Amino acid sequence: MRASGVILELHGVGVSFGATSLFSGVSFSVEEGQSVAIVGPSGSGKSSLLACVAGLARPSCGSIVVAGIEVTRATEGERARVRREMIGNVFQDPQLLEELTVRENVELPSRFRGVRGDEARRRAERALAGVGVLQLADRWIPELSGGEAQRVALARALSTGGRLLLADEPTASLDRVMASQVADVLMEAASRENVALVIATHDPAVAERCGHVVDLAMRAG
Amino acid sequence: MRSRRRPRDAGGVVPASSAAVSVAVVGALFRSGDRIVRAARLALVAVASLATFLAFLAAGIVDNAFTVQDVREARTPVLAQSHSDTIAEVVMRGPIWGDEQFPIVWVQPVAATGPPPPGLSAWPEPGHVVVSPGLLARREIIDEWGLSLSGVGSGADGTIGDDGVLTRSELLAYAAPPEGRDLGPGGARLGISGFGLPTGADGGILLETDPDYPSPLVAATGALLFIGVPSGALLAAAIRTRAPARSRRIEVLRLLGLARHQLQTMLVLETLLLVAPGIVAGSVAGVVVLPYLTTVPLTGWELSPGALAPSPVSSLLAVLLTLALAGGMAVVPERWRDSASQSVGRSATGPPTPLQRALGFSVLAGSLVTLVVAGSSRGPWVASTLWATLLVLLLAWTPLTRTAIWALSATPLARQPTSPSRDLSRRQLSHGASALAALVGPLGLMTLLSGAVLSVVATTTGHADNPGAEPDNQIVMVSWRDPHVGDLDVFSHAVGPTIPVIPVVEGVASASHCELAASFVDLPEPVCESAGTLPPVVRETWQRLTGLDVQVAMGGEWAPIPPSADVLVRGVPIAGAYRIAFDHFTAPDVYDIHSGTKIVQPVAKWLQAGVVAASAIASLAALVRFADLAMASGSGTRRLERAGVPSAAARHVRLTVTRTALLVSTGTAAAYALVFSWAGVGAELTTLSLATVILCFLAVSVPGLLLLHASNRYGRG
DSSP: OOOOOEEEEEEEEEEEETTEEEEEEEEEEEETTOEEEEEOSTTSSHHHHHHHHTTSSOOSEEEEEETTEETTTSOHHHHHHHHHHHEEEEESSOOOOTTSBHHHHHHHHHHHTTOOHHHHHHHHHHHHHHTTOGGGTTSBGGGSOHHHHHHHHHHHHHHTOOSEEEEESTTTTSOHHHHHHHHHHHHHHHHHHTOEEEEEOSOHHHHTTSSEEEEGGGGBO | OOOSSSOOOTTSOOOOOHHHHHHHHHHHHHHOOOHHHHHHHHHHHHHHHHHHHHHHHHHHHHHHHHHHHHHHHHHOEEEOSSGGGOSEEEEEEOOEETTEEOOEEEEEESSTTSOOOTTBSSOOOTTOEEEOHHHHHOHHHHHHHTOOBOSOBSSGGGOOOGGGOSSTTOOOEEEOOOTTOOOOSSTTOEEEEEEOOOTTOSSBOOOOOSSOOOOHHHHHHHIIIIIIHHHHHHHHHHHTTTHHHHHHHHHHHHHTTOOHHHHHHHHHHHHHHHHHHHHHHHHHHHHHHGGGOOEETTTTEEOOTTTTOOOHHHHHHHHHHHHHHHHHHHHTTOOSSOOOOOOTTTOOOOSOOHHHHHHHHHHHHHHHHHHHHHHTOOSTHHHHHHHHHHHHHHHTHHHHHHHHHHHHHHSHHHHSOOOHHHHHHHHHHHHTHHHHHHHHHHHHHHHHHHHHHHHHHHHHHOOOSOTTOOOTTOEEEEEEESOOTTHHHHHHHHHOTTSOEEEEETTEEEESSHHHHHHHTTOOGGGOSBTTBOOHHHHHHHHHHHSOEEEEOTTOOOSSOOSEEEEEEESOOHHHHHHHHHHHSEEEEEEETTOOOOOOOTHHHHHHHHHHHHHHHHHHHHHHHHHHHHHHHTTOHHHHHHTTOOHHHHHHHHHHHHHHHHHHHHHHHHHHHHHHHHHTTTTTSOOOOHHHHHHHHHHHHHHHHHHHHHHHHHSOO
16 A cells, blocks of 8 residues: 655745746645645636746745755756656646657656656556546547647646656636546546645635645735 | 676666666567658658768768869979979960860970870870860860870770879860970970979979869868758658657656656667667668769769778768767757646647738848849849858748748738638638648748758859850960961961951061951941052051950061061961961960950859758758657547547548648749849859759658658548
8 A cells, every 4th residue: 555645745846937927825735636726716816826836937035846856946957857758637628749659748757767668558548547538549649639639738747657646727718518537537646646736726626625725825925 | 697887776676777668668669550650760761861871972972072182283284393303394375165175285205205194104295185084085275275195094995094183074184286396485384393293382283173083171071061060960850750659759758766867878779779770771882882972962073992981080070970969869858847738739829820921021122122133133242142141041931831831821812702622721821820830931042042052052053155166256366385487377387368367576466467357346348448558447446345455567477586486377276276376386365355254263163062962951851850749739620529520521631731831832932942043143142943942842742741641641630
């Protein structure tokens, strides 16, 4: 049985752009299997917060620790390694490569990590099956619907084997029915894989399904 | 296999190197079933192949320049420092055929043991000429001048061998005085101690021939400017195809955890792996084809087989340079953070603002007026004004295209309501003028540049019309060395009794009687009061027409014999005078005393070839970029269809819009190129050629239209 542990810790994190402070004093922690919703109006800094967690940007203050590594002090190479090995990302735009098939897109993180071709394929198919789109494995990205593309992006995020899943407005560009389906798949997969889930959303229905909610509007600068 | 160098990651897996990831990704890309991806990859391979072949050609041209320099040095006659060093004596002559001038080296060995010039197995026989292969190919010169050819050359058909000529096409000859004649006294007769002088050293006799081959430094500079830079632009255009997709891929890979240096490494490796097949193909083509390439178009060069084959070291440098260029271009510049689409089809920036329209119209109209005014004027300012106007047009061509496209959509005729498709097309032309100009502007730029520059180059390399058919009333000066008593009679007999012949001694023409002097300058014979006296009108007319004084010298013969004979003759073509002189005399020189013959500079021929090559390669680069942008924007019909336009109508609208924009850009450019070439004629800057401009227009527009049709059919929209 897998032991749960703290995967993500934020201490007094704040983000400013010039003289404008988006938010400040954000502190929380997430364990494996837990889910946290980051909510707030447009422009409140939800995406910026997730970017800082992923090591794509640095906060103006505070510290962020991912799986024991303080990414706020890490070098660019270390942050890239954290992204590669410990974090799976899902974005509003699925960020899939059109020149690769669905299966090849999902295999990509495994290939980066040196996983052998057949093992990478097996992991990809397992991840695709977990989100219910294995039948799309040989399709090209432009042939997918928005919901299907988002599920593929989720499969890719899960295939990294990371313990932290970051989702930035994953359902924002989908209709209500599809959004609900994707949200179901996302929550179910995170629970099944026992990963920590941090999801930025302005959809109250998604936020209320998470175990904890962080409202950036209340921490506005 | 476990690597001891890379530590295992949190999941216990040894992370792959960037190289391994690159190979994996490139493999996936090559297997891609996406038609556009495969087309882009094939285009990159083809371009890399061409770029590599051109690199080999450039290397071959430079390598051959060193070989040519060796020949040039080896055949340079070395001035003797003393009589005892002298192995032969020479007199240099530079006869003119039309607007070409080439050297004839008149030689007279002092000692039979002296080595002949390089390319000759022996000294030419008396009265005979050893010609270069290029001169032999100019049969009309040989026949018109009645040259007696010697067979002592070590080349084919007794011509000067390869070790004595820079190129097989150059015009050069070595001649020996006729039997019983020598080179004559005087300062023009030079003693030489042999052949072979390092470049830049003093004490040699320079042989300037046509067509010339550049020095190594000039060849390298020209190869870089005319081949290297445009090929680099072509390679860059191909590597940068699908830039939005590449940027997107970079962003995704970065999000998935590749560090910046890993991404750069991956981009370089990906590019190199993709261009590798092309580089191999281009190298094979270079190795196989270049040894047999003996003619370089437009240069006038006829080279010996293998002349353009680069050495192994140069070949390797060409390959490495192409690889380095490709690798460098792969990472410069990349937008690491912003993966926003740069697709022209999706960027809708609206019509040009009133200020932009005003500026555009001002420049278009102002440039046209300036060109017309300059073309109708004379003065030293004309050429610089034309160049400045052309420069302004070139720099501003894309915004000018925007104005022209918008203007087309704004014409009253275009505004007439007709079919919905046509109205929609007009709206798209108007609203999308900026995006369309970004798409088609470079093609118009290449049309303008090519048309204008080729009209300039044509002027520097154009030849005069038939050089042999001069008017028969010209006054020709015929000179020769070592004149003998009786030469005048020989010459007069040869030209015929009706042709007046008047010797010139120390700048004074000596007519045998007044009537001869008068008729020679078209004065009526009754102007003479006596045969032995010249009236002032005759002297004045002579001075005005020939610049010479004239006297009556009974007998009309030289006394004493001058070191060099000068004879005025009227009614004989230059070629005919040469023929007579070569038949009888030594080292003749013939020229029309009124002629200001413009000799074409030898270097201009290969300059022309370089400009044409650079224009062609740059145009291809513009087309590659255009194809990429067109494919990226695709048919652009998706938005129209979402707006309710039927699919077929949407495709028709899109094709009409892009095709119109293309023709506006290239057509306007061609018009300005034509005006420029017309305007420069008076200043002797350009040669007006409608055919050239039309060719430039078609060379860019036709492929562009075909690419538009392809993008309309296969592109993503």
